[in-house]
Amino acid sequence: MPLPNPVAREHIHTRKVNFEGFEREDGRFDIEAHLIDTKTYAFSNNWRGTIEPGVALHEMLLRVTINDKFVIEDIEAATDNSPFAICPDIAIDYKKLIGVTMGPGWRNMIRSRLGGLKGCTHLTELLYPMATVAIQTIRPLQNHRRRKADSDSRHHAGKPVVLNTCHAWAEYSPVVKENAPDYYVPRELSELIATDSD
Numbered sequence: 001m002p003l004p005n006p007v008a009r010e011h012i013h014t015r016k017v018n019f020e021g022f023e024r025e026d027g028r029f030d031i032e033a034h035l036i037d038t039k040t041y042a043f044s045n046n047w048r049g050t051i052e053p054g055v056a057l058h059e060m061l062l063r064v065t066i067n068d069k070f071v072i073e074d075i076e077a078a079t080d081n082s083p084f085a086i087c088p089d090i091a092i093d094y095k096k097l098i099g100v101t102m103g104p105g106w107r108n109m110i111r112s113r114l115g116g117l118k119g120c121t122h123l124t125e126l127l128y129p130m131a132t133v134a135i136q137t138i139r140p141l142q143n144h145r146r147r148k149a150d151s152d153s154r155h156h157a158g159k160p161v162v163l164n165t166c167h168a169w170a171e172y173s174p175v176v177k178e179n180a181p182d183y184y185v186p187r188e189l190s191e192l193i194a195t196d197s198d
Helices: 087-096 106-114 121-127 130-149 173-180 187-197
Strands: 013-023 029-039 043-045 049-051 058-066 072-081
Touching: 013 173, 029 121, 029 130, 058 121, 058 130, 072 087, 087 106, 087 121, 106 121
Parallel strands: none
Antiparallel strands: 013 029, 029 058, 043 049, 058 072
16 A cells, blocks of 8 residues: 655655575575665765765665574675765674674674774664564575475474564464464463463
């Protein structure tokens, strides 16, 4: 469903962010991100001179290589366009995430190693959704292969990692009842359990 029609307005700024997930031939996975900021008007920059409409003010790229346990084995960061000559210098510091697992505490780990003065605002912002992209890349592929290998996949699939992470995957939702019936809990029972644990 589209958004309602806006009031009359003028387009000023565009940020394009793209994420992609790849399976490598060595069994690892690459999660890539690309950010581009452009304006609809020309403006002056002390380092680059005039930046014309549609020319990237910011252009940052990340490639995070992980194994099937979501452990980061390598990371490459690049700044192709920036407002200051010094901006690309921080890219090498993103290697500080090698060895970290994309999982619980992911955002806090990013902040502690690369937040604020330790990193680039835009490269760091790209990292936050990468764990979700990694899950969307790896888990469905693993489940697909498991289903192909075992027709009784629901019994062997294990607890879904997305259980209770949003309203669609609430343990009492029809989505869980259909896709992970072993983990379905009727809403009344779920609420009773929640009340008892408080």
